Amino acid sequence: MTDATRAEVCAAAVADCFADDGEIFGSPMGTMPMLGVRLAKLTSNPDLLISDGESLFLGGVPPLGAKADVVEGWIPFRRVFDVVAYGKRHVMMGATQIDRHGNQNISAIGPFDKPKRQLLGVRGAPGNTVNNRTSYWVPKHGTRVFVDQVDVVSGVGPQRAKQAGTAATRYNDIHRIVTNLCVLDVRGAEDTLRVLSIHPGVTADEVRESTGCELEVPGDVAETRTPTMQELILIREVLDPRSLRDREVPPQ
Amino acid sequence: MSTPRDKTMTIDQVVAELEDGMTIGIGGWGPRRKPMALVRAILRSELKGLTIVSYGGADVGLLCQAGKVERLVYAFVSLDTVPLEPHFQQARQNGTIPEVVELDEGMFQTGLRAAAQRLPFLPMRAGLGSDVLVNNAHIRTVTSPYDDGEELVAVPALHLDVALVHLNRADAHGNAVYLGPDPYFDDLFCMAADRAFVSTEEIVDTAGLTVDAPVQRLLISRMMVAGVVETPNGANFTTCTPDYERDEAFMRHYAKAAADPETWSAFQQRFLAGSEDDYQAAVAAWHAEQRGQA
Numbered sequence: 001m002t003d004a005t006r007a008e009v010c011a012a013a014v015a016d017c018f019a020d021d022g023e024i025f026g027s028p029m030g031t032m033p034m035l036g037v038r039l040a041k042l043t044s045n046p047d048l049l050i051s052d053g054e055s056l057f058l059g060g061v062p063p064l065g066a067k068a069d070v071v072e073g074w075i076p077f078r079r080v081f082d083v084v085a086y087g088k089r090h091v092m093m094g095a096t097q098i099d100r101h102g103n104q105n106i107s108a109i110g111p112f113d114k115p116k117r118q119l120l121g122v123r124g125a126p127g128n129t130v131n132n133r134t135s136y137w138v139p140k141h142g143t144r145v146f147v148d149q150v151d152v153v154s155g156v157g158p159q160r161a162k163q164a165g166t167a168a169t170r171y172n173d174i175h176r177i178v179t180n181l182c183v184l185d186v187r188g189a190e191d192t193l194r195v196l197s198i199h200p201g202v203t204a205d206e207v208r209e210s211t212g213c214e215l216e217v218p219g220d221v222a223e224t225r226t227p228t229m230q231e232l233i234l235i236r237e238v239l240d241p242r243s244l245r246d247r248e249v250p251p252q
Numbered sequence: 253m254s255t256p257r258d259k260t261m262t263i264d265q266v267v268a269e270l271e272d273g274m275t276i277g278i279g280g281w282g283p284r285r286k287p288m289a290l291v292r293a294i295l296r297s298e299l300k301g302l303t304i305v306s307y308g309g310a311d312v313g314l315l316c317q318a319g320k321v322e323r324l325v326y327a328f329v330s331l332d333t334v335p336l337e338p339h340f341q342q343a344r345q346n347g348t349i350p351e352v353v354e355l356d357e358g359m360f361q362t363g364l365r366a367a368a369q370r371l372p373f374l375p376m377r378a379g380l381g382s383d384v385l386v387n388n389a390h391i392r393t394v395t396s397p398y399d400d401g402e403e404l405v406a407v408p409a410l411h412l413d414v415a416l417v418h419l420n421r422a423d424a425h426g427n428a429v430y431l432g433p434d435p436y437f438d439d440l441f442c443m444a445a446d447r448a449f450v451s452t453e454e455i456v457d458t459a460g461l462t463v464d465a466p467v468q469r470l471l472i473s474r475m476m477v478a479g480v481v482e483t484p485n486g487a488n489f490t491t492c493t494p495d496y497e498r499d500e501a502f503m504r505h506y507a508k509a510a511a512d513p514e515t516w517s518a519f520q521q522r523f524l525a526g527s528e529d530d531y532q533a534a535v536a537a538w539h540a541e542q543r544g545q546a
């Protein structure tokens with residue numbers, strides 16, 4: 001498909017993050033991650049468990065913002081924490097900063113004692129990243145997001161996990177970082193950022209210029225796939241008829 | 253016939269039980285089912301130097317703004333649809349909270365659980381490798397005594413002097429039921445505390461607690477509870493599903509007012525200067541005005 005928007009390319013890229021997860025809790029934070037997880041459940045991975053983001057496992061796959069007809073389980077916050085430790089979960093979180101080593105920050109910008117800008121707090125990022133598979137969604141890939149070193153390590157990258165010992169590395173699994181420009185992982189040299197694919201219409205230079213730290217871009221880097229016709233119909237007509245996706249990644 | 257004792261109190265009687273410097277846990281989650289009537293009463297009191305332990309929302313923001321907080325234990329402070337709580341954000345950026353303990357959400361629960369089980373700590377992975385351990389030098393690790401030898405976080409018990417929680421229904425003895433989607437951690441807060449006070453939409457007789465709710469929703473047992481206070485609409489502007497949802501319009505009004513000292517002072521005078529009844533009347537009048545303008 002050539003007429004897919006950038007947002008739709010992103011949705012399919014997010015869905016691909018969850019394709020091989022099997023029967024686990026796909027736990028998206030925010031609009032695009034939720035769209036991608038639901039797309040995965042309707043295509044590559046029907047065994048995924050999805051929630052309403054509040055306390056219910058949904059039997060069906062409702063559109064963004066709609067209520068579920070069928071409920072297949074109860075997942076209040078206390079049981080989310082149980083499932084984090086149990087490990088059968090893949091969370092896709094946001095990130096105000098991500099560094100070269102795949103550490104993420106949602107806590108504060110500047111010194112922790114007196115931040116220049118206080119953000120949410122570390123939330124569940126420390127626990128997520130040493131217990132279950134974790135991916136990140138970055139709607140605006142830029143030099144202030146991708147930095148040399150995050151100000152407050154909330155989500156733990158592989159190098160920091162190794163420094164903390166076996167208990168931290170055992171289940172540390174930073175899977176993918178999907179942005180509006182490309183898809184990355186942290187399996188570059190010495191556990192650093194590496195570009196896996198670049199979205200159609202984006203150049204490698206553009207990705208480098210938008211990244212505030214060193215970045216491994218393989219010479220033969222792939223182009224991110226475009227959604228299939230079936231995926232486009234599911235995105236446009238079933239899951240997101242109100243085009244909420246365009247608010248996160250505006251059409252070019 | 254012997255019956256358990258009656259623990260009903262007024263809002264002011266509950267606040268009179270609190271003392272300067274106490275560690276107070278506040279139940280609910282972010283902008284959901286918070287004991288706001290009790291929080292508002294603390295704002296009106298002379299109390300100071302408190303340690304507040306909360307999955308934070310406007311409860312934390314208001315108490316920080318009022319200068320009541322000496323030490324804050326939290327994993328996040330958010331109003332959900334307004335992601336950053338404005339008073340909390342300002343307090344952090346101005347450095348006006350003397351001590352903060354920012355924990356992972358799961359560590360926070362584990363700390364309450366350790367306190368509820370009267371243990372000094374419980375082990376978990378969360379925190380390893382993160383700056384939670386860097387910014388909280390008091391948190392130590394512990395090495396497994398078994399063959400794996402793993403070094404885990406020894407999450408210290410979050411012991412509370414007092415817990416404040418808000419439930420949909422309670423009886424006069426302190427048994428309480430939640431009717432919404434999530435129990436949050438209110439039972440753990442009560443068990444982590446020396447004394448717990450339950451505010452509720454409605455005090456009913458004991459039989460009434462299970463008329464429209466399965467027994468599994470009886471989250472709080474009277475053995476955990478020191479006092480019960482009826483505060484209708486007392487979680488406002490947070491959720492108290494199914495009695496009422498979040499007062500989104502008023503919450504946004506709050507967040508907007510909080511952004512500027514002048515508008516905040518007007519907000520405070522209009523909504524927070526009087527009693528809980530005055531607050532409820534002022535919010536109702538504000539909504540009537542909004543409808544008039546619409």
